[in-house]
Structure formats: structure tokens, C-alpha cells
Amino acid sequence: MADDQSRTGIRYAAPDIVSFCDRVHAAHDGPLREAFEAPAAAGMPPIMVAPSEGKLLGFLLGLIGARRVVEIGTLAGYSAIRMARALPPDGHLISLEVDPKHASVARQNIERAGLGERVEVRVGQALSLLGELAGEGPFDAVFVDADKEGYCDYGRWARDNLRPGGLLLADNVYLFGNLLADTPTAEAMRRFHEESAAAFESVCVPTPDGLLLARQRGG
Ligand SMILES: C[S@@+](CC[C@H](N)C(=O)[O-])C[C@H]1O[C@@H](n2cnc3c(N)ncnc32)[C@H](O)[C@@H]1O
Numbered sequence: 412m413a414d415d416q417s418r419t420g421i422r423y424a425a426p427d428i429v430s431f432c433d434r435v436h437a438a439h440d441g442p443l444r445e446a447f448e449a450p451a452a453a454g455m456p457p458i459m460v461a462p463s464e465g466k467l468l469g470f471l472l473g474l475i476g477a478r479r480v481v482e483i484g485t486l487a488g489y490s491a492i493r494m495a496r497a498l499p500p501d502g503h504l505i506s507l508e509v510d511p512k513h514a515s516v517a518r519q520n521i522e523r524a525g526l527g528e529r530v531e532v533r534v535g536q537a538l539s540l541l542g543e544l545a546g547e548g549p550f551d552a553v554f555v556d557a558d559k560e561g562y563c564d565y566g567r568w569a570r571d572n573l574r575p576g577g578l579l580l581a582d583n584v585y586l587f588g589n590l591l592a593d594t595p596t597a598e599a600m601r602r603f604h605e606e607s608a609a610a611f612e613s614v615c616v617p618t619p620d621g622l623l624l625a626r627q628r629g630g
Contacts, residue, residue, distance in 0.1 A: 429461075429463070432463060433461070433462040433463055436463065436466060437462040437463045437465065437466035438462075439462065442492060442520065442523050442524035442525075443462075443465075443489070443492060443493070443524075445520055445523060446459075446487050446488050446489040446492050446517075446520040446521075446524070447459065447462070447489050449487035449488075449489075449516055449520055450486060450487045450516075453487070453512075453516050455486065455487060455512070455513060455516065456486075458486065459486050459487065459489040459490060460489065460490050460493075460556065460582055461618075461619070464582065464618055464622060465489060465490050465493035466493060467622070468490060468493055468494050468497075468554060468580060469493045469494055469496055469497035470497070471552075471578060471580065471624070472494055472497040472498065472551070472552055472578075473497045475551060475552065475576060475577070475578060476551075477497065477498060477502070477551035477552045477578075478498060478499060478501070478502045478503070478551055479502065479503050479548075479549075479550045479551050480494055480498065480502070480503070480504045480505070480550060480551060480552045480553070480554065481504075481505050481506075481507070481541075481544065481550050481552075481553045481554070481572075482494065482504060482505070482506040482507065482553075482554045482556070483506075483507050483537045483541075483553070483554065483555045483556060483557045483561075483565055484506075484507070484508065484537070484555070484556035484557030484558075485506040485507065485508035485513060485514060485517045485532050486508070486513050486517065486556075487513065487516045487517050487520055488506070488516070488517030488518070488520040488521045488524075488530070488532075489520075490554065490556065491504055491506045491517065491521060491526075491530050491532075492520065492521060492524045492526060492530075494552075494554065495521070495524075495526045495529045495530045496524075496526070498529060500529070502529055503529060503530075503531070504529060504530045504531070505530075505531050505533060505544065505547075506530060506531070506532050506533070507532075507533050507535070507537045507540045507541070507557075508532055508533070508534055509534070509535060509536055509537065509557075510534075511534050514532045514534045517532050518532050537557055537558075537561060537565065538561060538564055538565075541564075541565070541568045544572070545568070545571070545572055548572040548573075548574075549572055549573060549574040549577065550572055550573055550574065550577060551573070551574060551577050551578070552573070552577055552578040552579075552580065553565070553568070553569040553572070553573060553577075553578070553579050553580070554580045554581070554582075555569075555579070555580065555581040555582070556581070556582045556583070559583065559586060559596055559599070559600055560595075560596055560599055562581060562584075562599065562600060562603040563599055563602050563603045563606060565581075566579060566581070566603050566606055566607050566610070566625075567606070569625075569627075570610045570611070570627070573627040574627065574630065575627055575628065575629030575630035576626065576627060576629070576630015577626070577627040577630065578624065578625065578626055578627070579607065579611060579613075579623070579624075579625040579626075579627070580622065580623065580624055580625075581603070581607075581622070581623040581625075582618075582620065582621075582622055583620045583621065584600065584603070584604065584615060584620075584621040584622065584623045585620045585621035586600045586620075586621075587620060588620075590604075590621070603623075604623070607623060607625045608625075610625075611625035611626055611627060611628065612625065612626045612628060613625035613626070
């Protein structure tokens with residue numbers, strides 16, 4: 412943790428404080444615990460959002476009365492379950508995942524959470540799936556949590572497919588502490604920030620790795 416703090420310049424709260432707040436405000440029931448633990452159990456990278464970030468995603472969707480949401484990057488379905496629970500019973504979350512194994516584990520977790528009707532996992536490259544999805548909009552929210560090189564494209568898609576007042580949410584926008592590095596990925600992520608600030612009403616929330624919130628104008 413100390414190394415991460417000096418490398419990233421991010422001042423994390425002490426882990427025991429974060430754990431306390433997660434327990435009090437963002438506790439796991441059975442299905443959430445299974446989805447959260449599934450990546451490690453299935454030999455997948457444990458790179459899902461943290462419990463409080465997952466809770467925040469659902470909280471924000473509830474605030475805007477979201478019914479139709481797109482997620483880019485499913486992994487084992489943890490954030491999908493967090494978000495789908497915030498939708499009304501006839502709400503719909505479409506989650507895009509390139510890895511068939513991740514999609515299969517996610518579908519099992521989503522079924523176990525009783526959300527099989529509300530969540531659809533589509534398998535393929537997000538950019539190509541988004542092309543097909545464009546005809547199914549507009550959407551209330553888009554959550555981006557996949558390949559970091561793709562964020563600009565995903566942000567532009569959100570700009571074109573969100574309803575007025577709809578939300579673009581994006582995780583890891585500090586790029587694991589490398590946002591200001593001299594690399595093509597960092598340059599692309601900085602462009603994503605700049606384009607989002609120009610196209611939306613936006614704010615970057617200083618979670619440990621940055622969470623961008625951007626609201627489509629006009630709502
Ligand atoms: C950080 S994980 C998603 C975590 C998930 N949102 C959660 O918090 O529970 C990123 C996922 O995006 C997927 N992914 C990476 N590049 C992708 C792409 N180009 N299209 C679709 N999915 C992609 C990875 O296979 C991985 O499962």
C-alpha cells in the first residue's frame with residue numbers, strides 16, 4: 412500500500428477504515444459474495460470494482476431512475492449485479508464481454524442472484540457489439556470498465572447513445588496511477604478525460620483509481 416501511494420500519489424484511506432465502511436454501507440449478501448469471490452475461484456483476474464464503488468454505481472442509477480443500461484466489461488458479473496438490482500423489474504442491463512469464460516461465469520452468478528431476466532451478457536469485442544446496440548438506444552447509463560485503450564471510442568458511443576440526463580460512468584480513469592505517463596494508452600486516457608469534459612457535464616471522483624461521472628446535457 413505504501414509503495415502504491417508513493418507511486419500514484421493517491422492517498423488511500425487505511426484498509427481497515429475502507430473495510431469498515433464497506434461492511435456498514437455496502438455489505439455483501441450471498442449472491443454478491445459469490446460474484447465477488449468468483450474471479451479468484453475460477454482462475455480469472457480479481458479486477459472487479461470495490462464493494463463501495465459497486466454500491467455507488469447502483470445508487471447513481473437509482474437517482475436517475477435508470478431502466479436501460481449498457482456495461483462494457485462483465486468479468487464475473489459483480490458490478491452487473493450491483494447495477495441490475497437498482498433497475499426496476501422490467502429494466503434491462505446489457506453487459507458486453509470479450510472472454511467467453513468470463514461471460515459464462517458471469518451468467519451463472521447473475522442467474523444465482525435471480526437477475527437472469529434483467530441482465531443479458533453479450534460476448535464479443537465491445538466496439539463491434541456497440542455498433543449493433545446503437546439501434547436499441549437511447550440508454551439511461553453506460554458503465555465503462557474494459558480495455559483502457561478503448562475508452563475514447565466507448566465515450567463517443569455513450570455521447571451518441573445516452574438520453575439527455577443519462578450517465579457515462581468509467582472506472583480506472585487514473586490508469587492505475589499512470590495517467591500522466593508518456594505512453595499511447597495514457598495519452599488515449601487523457602483524451603478520454605478531455606473529450607468527456609467537453610461533451611458532458613463531468614467530474615472525476617477520486618476513488619483509489621479514479622471514477623469518471625459524466626452527465627449528458629439537456630436532461
Ligand atoms: C475490470 S474487468 C470488469 C469488471 C466488472 N465490471 C466488475 O466490476 O465486476 C474487465 C473485463 O473487460 C473484458 N474486456 C477487455 N477488453 C474487452 C473488449 N475489447 N471488449 C469486451 N470486453 C473486454 C475483460 O475480459 C474483463 O472481463
